[in-house]
Amino acid sequence: MPKRTYFKQEWINPQINSEWAEIILPVEDNPFAFLCILCKKKVNLSNMGRQSIISHLKSTQHIKNTKLRSSNVKIDTFTQVNGNKEVYIENTQVTDTKTDQNQNKIYDQIHVNNIQMGKYFNKPNVFSAEIRWVFHLIESHSSYSSCSKTIPVLKKMFFDSNIAQNMSLGPTKASYLLVYGLAPYFTDILEKTLKECEYVVVCFDESLNKVAQKGQMDLVLRYWDKEVNLVVSKYLKSVFIEGRATAENILKHFFGRYLINIFK
Structure with missing residues (x-):
């Protein structure tokens, strides 16, 4: 038996x-x-x-x-x-x-x-953890798709954490948080800061984007930040240039309606 x-x-x-x-x-x-x-x-x-x-x-x-x-x-x-x-x-x-x-x-x-x-009362903490992980993706130059593998690993590592267990972050959600949540937020902060600056230096670099087969112009701002008492550099935007990158065409896109109005 x-x-x-x-x-x-x-x-x-x-x-x-x-x-x-x-x-x-x-x-x-x-x-x-x-x-x-x-x-x-x-x-x-x-x-x-x-x-x-x-x-x-x-x-x-x-x-x-x-x-x-x-x-x-x-x-x-x-x-x-x-x-x-x-x-x-x-x-x-x-x-x-x-x-x-x-x-x-x-x-x-x-x-x-x-x-x-934990599921019903830790939502703000869970959301904060997801946002911090999106920051980590950007700082480490990781792909959105990496979330599909790293989040399950975090749940296994921190099995006693309600925050880790309730995290739900995939490639689509990560991109939406960045593009429609964090990007507009920091753009607003940058715009408010620039309004208080007396002088702003605009740096630009134009090169061919091999994927889009268009000229890509990256814009970076340098200004004196009163909060930290230092000259800081902030990425502003990348614009695609139609046609040849002549001085006139670059200037046209430079003053494009999608850019922050930094001129007083």
Whole structure:
């Protein structure tokens, strides 16, 4: 007769088993079973070991409960002030830890605290982390597509961080944050700064863009920044020149309507 499998503590280690570590718990009076928090059900391990967990996760009822939990979050759980996980369990179990009803309440509360709270209350911090990562992409000359591989790595490295776990940054989102969010923001700051400058030096360089097969003129501004008491250089814009790069054509694009009006 095949031997029965004991519950292993490594199964609830997020670093080893991130797929189910937060939704299963050992059963106190039965070392041959585990408790699914979502289904509120004890499942026998039999002789299958971790395979029985995988099998349960694929069951119709578990999938249904997973979808239900993600769409129905109790509002009163967001207004309660709770201590840490260990203190909450200890204080609640004093009344009656052997009843399934109390166990279910404890498991539900832990699940909401550990999974849902970070999702709903850390959005500003998550958004800030995503923006900082976009800055990192620019400074390190990395591609947008690199987000698809680096963000999952960050989630594995910082498995205990709600911010890392809720980061959602792909190539499209990264480009939108930069082009439609950060670029206009810093352009506005630059424009306000230039209005306070008495003198501004405009540096330009025209060369052929081999991809677009057009003349590309890059514009850089140099001015005295009162906040740092230094001469600073700021990239302004790149414009594409139609036709030959004559002095007249360059001047025409130099005063183009898409540039910041730096002349008083």
